[in-house]
Amino acid sequence: MKERHVGRSGLVVSRLGLGTMTWGQDTEPDDAAAQLSAFADAGGTLVDTADVYSDGDAERILGHLMRETVDREDLVVSTKAAIRPDGRYDGSRRHLLSALDASLDRLGVEYVDLWQLHVHDPATPLEETLSALDEAVASGRARYVGVANFTGWQAAKAATWQRAWPGRAPVVAVQAEYSLLCRDPERELIPALLDAEAGLLPWSPLGRGVLTGKYRTGIPSGSRAATAHFAEFVRPFLDEECGRIVESVVTAAEGLGTTPLAVALAWVRDRPGVAAPIVGARTSAQLVQALTSEALTLPDEIRRALDDVSDMSAQH
Known part of the structure; x- marks a missing residue:
């Protein structure tokens, strides 16, 4: 797998990242191990997690797999x-540094x-929140720092x-939802x-799974949209407008002899400013x-066609 620098920093990552949000919830440890092995064998390096994923179990599983x-x-x-x-936001120095240690x-x-x-966290002065990032790097607990789910001005x-x-x-890094079904970052965040x-680092680059084409004829059993905890997460991308974009991706995939998943990932991977889309496979x-x-x-003509069909002005 090819690698890229994250922005202008010295941090180099595989141009596809592995997400772990489902680890410990919908993904059992054995399947997480199979995922990590397949990812590493393909040359993947970037593995993304968070302290709140599965109440910390995602980090615990990753920690175990890095030893075994x-x-x-x-x-x-x-x-x-x-x-x-x-679920409360807490950008205080006290919480952040304790959370990092945990x-x-x-x-x-x-x-x-x-x-x-x-x-x-709008309730905490940004300078206090950012001071925790400085401390994390100065103390050696983190090599690089970034933000996620910030607006362009933030x-x-x-x-x-x-x-x-x-x-x-x-x-050095900004993580945000970005896909053919969610091009909002192009307005302000990507220029910023x-x-x-x-x-x-785009999360949900497959439009919450919708761009795979799996929902074209309904909601399959075993899919995220069929689960109680992810149904509302997927639902906004199951409307007619998104369906039109999905059909264009399917058509492109058929013409290229590949899958809609590969087309959607290749599109977002090669957008300006993107270091690595993060794929959270179940x-x-x-x-x-x-x-x-x-x-x-993607050939230029297919990329331009997908640009046009998913143009933000046509989105809900």
Whole structure:
């Protein structure tokens, strides 16, 4: 698998990341092990998790697998903090640094390669929140830092604050939902991160699974939309407009002799500013399908057609 720098930083990652949100919930430890092995065997390095995924079990599983399945030094480990177990946002220095220590303990590591603020906490001064990032890097507990789910102005403010004085840890990565079904980051976030020389890590690059085409004729049993905890997450992308985009992806895949999944991933992977889309597969079989996108580069005419059909002005 090819690698890329994250923005203008020295952090190098595989151009496809492995997400772990379902680990410990919909993905059992054995299947997580199969996923990580397949990912590493394909040359993948970036593994993304968070302290709140499955109440910490995702980090625990990853920590176990780095001791038993894949060498920690072969991976770029990314985790996040700023959401409490009860769902409240907490960007206080006290919570963040405690959460980082807890993540390191669950992962069984001395440091993470990338530590990100999971959300923007409007109740805490941003300068206090960012001071926790500085402390994480200065203490050696994190090598690089970033933000996730920030708006364009929030990301720009954070990046500017960190660049304003020497010695602060720069914001090198911005994580946000981005796909053919969600091109909102193109309005303000991507211009902001390009200006800040940060790299984009898109989550849900397959439109919450809808761009695989699995929902074209209904909701399959065993799919995320069929589960109580993910049904509402998927539902917004099951409307007629999104269906039209999915059909275009399917048509492109048929013409290229590949899968809709590979087409959707290749599209977002090669957008300006993108370092690595993060794929959260439920099963190892799904991940193996996603890995086939590495060999695909979309022809210009197909890319332009997908750009047109998914143009933001036509979206809901």
